[in-house]
């Protein structure tokens with residue numbers, strides 16, 4: 369477009385910057401899926417979407433509740449008498465019954481070991497909106513937040529793009545299963561200080577996206593001690609709090625601050641119903657702060673990203689139904705555990721290991737042994753083969769700012785079991801083909817990957833599965 373070059377003069381820096389991340393090469397995977405989406409009958413040789421951290425395993429339980437509770441919706445004969453009240457409601461404090469129900473649910477999602485004050489619940493447009501809102505409250509343009517890497521890539525968009533806050537990675541290594549060490553924290557902090565960058569806080573996702581692991585008590589205590597000593601903020605994105613399907617159980621930062629002495633004004637939690645309830649389209653984000661000024665400021669800011677009153681009304685009923693929430697959390701965790709085991713066992717049988725994990729909607733898959741060369745170019749090469757030949761859209765570790773090439777995040781809960789089986793069969797053929805090449809050439813088989821793997825998913829019998837086709841998502 370001719371006008372594009374002139375845009376930098378007439379539009380804002382935010383509008384013309386690339387910080388959103390949509391133009392990154394990683395979107396090639398999404399485009400490949402979008403152009404050729406897998407469908408068991410209509411397009412059995414298409415690309416399977418394994419780059420989307422979505423929970424589609426438990427919607428039937430929610431649907432059943434909705435059918436049994438028509439009064440909870442203003443769009444039914446039984447609930448329409450509330451229509452006018454709800455349609456007019458726009459107070460940025462939110463419906464009191466919604467805040468009460470969310471606070472209760474947040475406590476349950478953390479094993480009932482902590483409770484949350486409804487007065488500190490602030491709404492945001494998903495965790496996306498809540499995270500950005502917090503950055504606006506805690507940091508000025510140019511200030512920085514430390515973030516342990518590998519980290520959720522959209523943190524760049526959510527935390528940096530419009531706020532102009534910087535992110536400084538804290539390097540975590542595979543040699544200790546990507547634990548966050550005090551040394552790594554200190555190193556990142558000092559590096560920033562040396563170049564006069566003001567570090568305002570540390571932000572992390574616990575449970576981790578992309579690792580699928582939960583932080584243990586000693587690590588959490590060391591994080592609190594670190595931020596307390598430096599007098600910087602700690603933001604814990606606990607969006608996967610109830611997406612924990614086996615032990616060790618999840619420990620929230622809210623539990624730790626009951627045990628460790630620290631300045632609570634520095635502690636903030638981000639939550640959402642996008643993962644734990646599988647409702648990303650509802651855009652229910654929560655900012656929970658122990659700092660009164662942050663609560664009050666972010667509440668004013670929340671006008672830019674409120675949860676619709678209709679959604680609040682429905683969820684107020686749903687989340688205050690103890691029988692439902694107990695059943696949902698239990699059954700959802702059971703289904704996730706089953707899916708996780710099916711997928712990781714399948715990979716294991718082919719000699720592919722994943723980082724041991726107990727949470728999340730994905731595995732952190734170790735393909736280092738398949739790299740042509742131990743570099744990020746090598747990783748990108750392998751990734752492109754996986755997309756174009758194996759026809760799976762997985763996400764390379766470099767897109768999560770992992771410091772070691774060869775790791776890939778693979779999502780397993782956004783499809784049905786049959787589609788997972790198709791994906792596993794494709795991976796198996798890929799691995800077997802690779803080994804055949806190795807035997808024949810007696811060279812590293814990876815060298816011939818592109819040439820020799822005339823692999824085509826077309827030759828495999830892929831039936832009976834279904835996979836949703838979604839546009840490029842807002843969060844992954």
Ligand SMILES: Cc1ncc(COP(=O)(O)O)c(C=O)c1O
Pocket residue numbers: 421493494495496497520573577605607640641642648652653843844
């Ligand atoms: C760690 C993390 N934070 C935030 C988000 C965004 O969530 P939401 O859909 O609630 O905006 C995601 C989504 O993948 C995530 O993984």
